[in-house]
Amino acid sequence: MHTVKAIYPGTFDPLTNGHLDLIARGAKIVDELVVAILRNSEKGTPLFTVPEREEMLFEATRGFGNVSVTTFNGLLVDFAREQGAKAVLRGIRAISDYEYEFQMAMMNRKLDPELETLFMMPAEKYTYVSSRLIKGVFQLGGDVTALVPPLVVDHLSSGIGLGFVVDLMCRTRVEGFTGMLNLRH
């Protein structure tokens, strides 16, 4: 039987309602969807560690029979090949996403002509939602509860993401800094 396995790669820091919307759409059209968190992201200070993100994604996608969650390092094309995946799923919210996504899709095609990139659009209400904006708003004390799944809100409200704290400690070099923060771990 002909089955389609796709990878939905990303940083997911944090997981947003837009990501979940895309996972639900992708899971309807492919047989198997692997949500893959990039471990060696160069996207500045993380809000959550990779294991925290993996745990949240795992919980949030528990209800889908054909969705799994994992992490990867290195080239996406190599990971896709290892997984036996034929496609990569990516979301496009607005024209502003297009250039970045186009370059990435073309580079991946150059690296592996057999791997296709599928683009899907999230629900209109999520077109302005991005992890980068949510991270920024949250770090400045803004309310992001309508934009992320409830379990991400729980993680945020029970203490700042561990990744953010570790990075802040390294940068401030203040001993005993942890005592000033309400840490979950």
Ligand code: PNS
């Ligand atoms: O959520 P993001 O940060 O937009 O996801 C970007 C991601 C993880 C899909 C991209 O950075 C990636 O695939 N990185 C792996 C390295 C790689 O394969 N680079 C070459 C393709 S441009």
